[in-house]
Amino acid sequence: MELACGIVRDLLPLVVEGLSGEESRAAVMEHIAACPECRRVKSQLEQDAVPEFAPETPLQAVKNEIVAKRRRTVGIAVGLVLAVVFCVFARLTEPVRLPYSDDLLTVDTLESGDLLVTVSQSHAGITVEHTGVETTLSVWKNALSPQNDRETLVIPSEELGSALYYADFAGEDTLIWGSTTADGRQTLPRLVLGYYLAIAAGMAVILGILAAVCRKTKIGKLLLYIWLAPVCYIIAHFGVMGLSTVTADAVRPLGWILVAAASLYLAAVSFIRLVWHKQ
Ligand SMILES: [Zn+2]
Numbered sequence: 241m242e243l244a245c246g247i248v249r250d251l252l253p254l255v256v257e258g259l260s261g262e263e264s265r266a267a268v269m270e271h272i273a274a275c276p277e278c279r280r281v282k283s284q285l286e287q288d289a290v291p292e293f294a295p296e297t298p299l300q301a302v303k304n305e306i307v308a309k310r311r312r313t314v315g316i317a318v319g320l321v322l323a324v325v326f327c328v329f330a331r332l333t334e335p336v337r338l339p340y341s342d343d344l345l346t347v348d349t350l351e352s353g354d355l356l357v358t359v360s361q362s363h364a365g366i367t368v369e370h371t372g373v374e375t376t377l378s379v380w381k382n383a384l385s386p387q388n389d390r391e392t393l394v395i396p397s398e399e400l401g402s403a404l405y406y407a408d409f410a411g412e413d414t415l416i417w418g419s420t421t422a423d424g425r426q427t428l429p430r431l432v433l434g435y436y437l438a439i440a441a442g443m444a445v446i447l448g449i450l451a452a453v454c455r456k457t458k459i460g461k462l463l464l465y466i467w468l469a470p471v472c473y474i475i476a477h478f479g480v481m482g483l484s485t486v487t488a489d490a491v492r493p494l495g496w497i498l499v500a501a502a503s504l505y506l507a508a509v510s511f512i513r514l515v516w517h518k519q
Pocket residue numbers: 244245248271275277278
């Protein structure tokens with residue numbers, strides 16, 4: 241049977257995929273043997289054909305779906321539990337800064353000229369900051385982590401400077417040793433977590449709008465995943481810090497916020513993939 245080139249070109253994809261009937265296939269092969277142009281088209285089609293994986297049996301497909309669903313459900317549960325554990329642990333182990341009082345600590349001058357600072361409270365530890373000219377102390381207490389080994393502290397006189405202060409993040413620092421000509425001195429709390437929270441909120445708004453605008457596209461899906469990052473950070477911030485954004489020490493809470501946010505992110509991504517899979 242003589243076939244026109246146009247008909248052969250229409251049939252070629254079916255022949256290459258092995259989906260044509262025997263009669264069509266024989267007719268196409270007969271034409272190709274005599275037509276170099278159609279032969280070229282056929283070899284091009286064969287190159288483009290994606291190598292096929294072993295076809296899934298319906299049972300295998302169901303099994304795969306169950307495994308994927310279970311994995312996502314586990315991801316949601318593990319992420320949520322970890323996030324809660326991290327937030328609770330961060331709060332329980334949060335050091336509490338003790339305000340200055342006369343009986344909080346004693347300062348003795350040793351023969352060597354060093355100062356011996358003794359904190360009266362058990363489960364409390366001292367942090368020291370040298371600024372070169374002056375030294376600032378603060379005392380932290382935590383019910384869960386005993387810090388008795390830091391009850392006493394010797395400060396070498398060279399590092400001490402002319403004055404020793406007790407930091408009060410709410411008001412003026414208290415001079416506890418030495419003399420100073422300065423009128424008042426303040427140790428400011430760290431505001432950096434508040435800035436991070438504001439940046440995360442701004443990113444969440446912008447990315448949220450972009451993701452909503454392109455929600456039908458692949459970029460929209462990608463934006464949704466990116467949008468989740470600042471949203472998880474914001475939730476983790478409230479989980480670890482409550483409504484506060486001001487802290488005397490920013491490093492410790494930031495660490496807890498980041499691990500809690502990462503756990504939430506795992507849960508959120510698992511949830512989205514579970515929901516999308518159902519659709
Ligand atoms: Zn032809």
